[in-house]
Amino acid sequence: MTAPITPIQPDHPQQAAIRLRQVSCERGGRELFNIDYWRLPAGEHGLLEGPSGCGKTTLLHLIAGLETGVNGEINVLGHDPGQLGSRQRDRFRASHIGLIFQDFHLLEGLTVEANLRLGGWLGRRGDNRQAARELLVRLGLSSLAHQYPHTLSQGEKQRVAIARALINQPPLILADEPTSALDDANTDNVIGLLLEEADSHGASLLVASHDSRLRKHFSHRIELAGPQ
Numbered sequence: 001m002t003a004p005i006t007p008i009q010p011d012h013p014q015q016a017a018i019r020l021r022q023v024s025c026e027r028g029g030r031e032l033f034n035i036d037y038w039r040l041p042a043g044e045h046g047l048l049e050g051p052s053g054c055g056k057t058t059l060l061h062l063i064a065g066l067e068t069g070v071n072g073e074i075n076v077l078g079h080d081p082g083q084l085g086s087r088q089r090d091r092f093r094a095s096h097i098g099l100i101f102q103d104f105h106l107l108e109g110l111t112v113e114a115n116l117r118l119g120g121w122l123g124r125r126g127d128n129r130q131a132a133r134e135l136l137v138r139l140g141l142s143s144l145a146h147q148y149p150h151t152l153s154q155g156e157k158q159r160v161a162i163a164r165a166l167i168n169q170p171p172l173i174l175a176d177e178p179t180s181a182l183d184d185a186n187t188d189n190v191i192g193l194l195l196e197e198a199d200s201h202g203a204s205l206l207v208a209s210h211d212s213r214l215r216k217h218f219s220h221r222i223e224l225a226g227p228q
């Protein structure tokens with residue numbers, strides 16, 4: 001006899017990478033956004049849209065637990081980052097979330113390879129030399145492994161930032177405006193790379209962008225309205 005199949009509950013936090021319920025956020029004395037409900041199923045990809053200043057970066061940081069201070073419920077891979085203590089939150093982020101900042105946040109005093117390995121070390125992955133080397137090869141960066149960030153082009157820095165976000169194979173990848181400085185061809189390349197890398201280990205990807213060229217790549221979208 002086969003075991004009974006548990007019906008999928010669309011609201012079950014374990015089956016959502018991100019679930020937002022009645023989330024509103026104030027900054028500087030005004031309401032930035034107010035989201036009734038949005039859900040990104042695990043393993044699927046979403047676009048967080050809206051004009052500059054509408055709160056996209058703030059929402060990404062709330063999801064990543066880099067910022068707190070929000071009303072309502074933010075559930076990330078079954079956890080509410082705002083309910084975790086600060087050390088737990090840092091640990092959760094390091095092991096579950098790959099974050100690609102708009103301005104990359106590479107450590108200037110470390111080589112490309114060391115930047116990657118630091119990300120792995122923070123996620124407590126033990127010796128990750130091999131993982132770092134493989135990722136550098138896959139992203140076409142192996143010849144740059146021993147260079148420092150200030151010697152790289154913007155496009156190379158961005159690929160290093162993407163590689164660093166992927167080293168722990170996080171189940172959730174967040175990318176803030178990854179295409180804002182790119183032409184059409186490079187926009188497609190970078191989004192293609194992010195989607196491919198996310199799919200290669202079953203991760204969910206959320207991209208924040210004001211760039212409407214990205215819509216065609218995403219079946220899940222959430223749009224923040226912007227200042228009223």
Ligand SMILES: Nc1ncnc2c1ncn2[C@@H]1O[C@H](COP(=O)(O)OP(=O)(O)O)[C@@H](O)[C@H]1O
Pocket residue numbers: 027028032050051052053054055056057058059
């Ligand atoms: N801690 C804060 N205090 C005051 N204003 C803030 C704070 N954080 C963000 N803001 C403001 O909120 C707005 C939205 O910021 P942001 O999340 O960066 O938007 P986006 O990424 O969509 O451009 C901006 O006007 C910003 O100045």
Ligand SMILES: [Mg+2]
Pocket residue numbers: 056057058176177
């Ligand atoms: Mg922003």
